[in-house]
Amino acid sequence: MGLWLGVVVFLVGLVLTFAGTRVDRRVPGFAVAAVGAVITVAASSARPAWPAAVTVALTLVPLVLVAAGLARRLDHVTRPGAATLDDDPR
């Protein structure tokens, strides 16, 4: 049950992450996806999976923070909110 709940939460987060184009709007979606991934891992084993789930969660937190940091840095070099992931620099 928990496994599939995690899968659904992850997929919702992934859709939120890649819906729209603005970089700064993607961070919350990724945070939801990360929560879904942690739930999935926590529910994936009959053996206690919490050490793995905690480890995964601890690694995902800095990733969300870095995602937010990169969005802010992009805002500094472009107009706030103007940067999109569709821009492919050449």
Next chain:
Amino acid sequence: MSVGLVSLLLAPLAGAGLTLALPGRHRAAAGGSVAVLVAVATLALAREVLAIGEAVRLVLPGPAGVEIALVADGLTVALLVMAAVVVAAVALFAVAEDLRVPERRHAAYWPLLFVLWAGLTALFLAGDLLTTYLMLELVALCGALLVTLRGDRASLLAGTRYFYAELAASTTMLLGIALVWSAAGTVTYEGLGTALAGDPVGTVGLAVVTAGLLVKVPLAPLHFWLPAAHTFAPSAVSPVLSGVMVKGALAVVLRLWFLGAPEALTPAAAQLLGALGAVAIVWGSVSALRASGLKRLIAFSTVAQLGIVFLLPPLVHAGEVDGWTGGVVLAVTHAVAKAAMLLAAAVIVDSARRAKAPTVQVGAPHRRERPAGTPPGRERLAGTPRTAPAGEPSWPVLDQLRGSVARRPVAVMAFGVAGLSLVGLPPTGGFVAKWYLLLASVASGQWWWVAVLVGGTLLTVGYLMRFVRPAFAPPPEGEVMAQRDARDVVALALAGVTLLVGVRPQPLLDLLLVGAPVVGG
């Protein structure tokens, strides 16, 4: 041996701590020294594994009774040596650049490089999927931050696109790992084969893990993030990204399907992976033929060359151990050749830009223009595009590299030797790799892969000629001729490693048989 393995994990971390603690002017010297020491230790480990002739396994205690498995077999050690050689060369290049242009120094470069190296080492050694996932995250994080070090719009965008692609791939992979874990009750590669035994949830999990990995490799058409990230990364970062980092996910694909759960790989799935490889060869090569700048051309070449490595699955699945040897040797030699090529390209482009700058006088190629009020080190060269930060080489179109042979003969020679390996001409390591892939294709009766290999080789010649033609053209009159510095020598020495593998391939071939997959269809 166990001490050696753990030391290899800890030494780059020590390098990260050391370079973080030291003041800026001493970082490069310390970083370069540690990198060379780690590379020597890695070569010693390879020699030891070769002498023993069997894989070394080590289980480290983790939190709450969870065990962390490390495996040093032929595949692992070959990739560790590959990473060590490339990162050590890049470190020496960075030292040379630091001495020449200290204003390009960035405080985060060395710590990030060493943490990335430690992550790659643990990734190659990982004997279970969870450790693999965690290390892929660490490596992606460091890689994306390294791409953004220049701090301009282009590199920030490139790094952000790269970061999000990696995040999506990693979390997808994590989902697959959870499915595999729930089905198999284990995440160690060793236990997967028997534990899954045709379980549909486990098989879906493996497919989901593979989908995430194919974004990370990346295999066309999932390579959307690669060209910009590899193009706009600093000169002393691109070779690590393009040569080594892409092999991290590739190693996981190989370990998962050929050493972990080979029974789960159906003939159709193996052929599909090979077909995706063929698509990557064509896609990457055609994009390289259309690329305007040298670094972007090389980035697309990485997409194409990774496609060739993906001819391994159908060949090994058909029972050809030569397919394994050829594929892994190609991965290793591509890393070395591509890194040498990118180092040489950085020097060639830098030199061309300086030669074109109107403020640069003949005989004083390093003088730069500094407008009033601009702090030292932040001056801009005339003709620098908006995307290029101060003090970093920009990426002129290929035609602007006319006369590179006369201007930078050693760097062009390094580019040429690396190019021979990419094409697969003797006596380079690339030739050895492609020879084994051809042998396996013919022996297994899969002639269509011979056609793909030959076609890929011709396309490689085609896109490399796009640089060779202007490089051999006469330079504009009155230019400074025949310069070189330590960076050219580092690039040439690294390119020379591909010749070494070509002339004496036996140690690498013997190493790859240690713990090689038991083939037989």
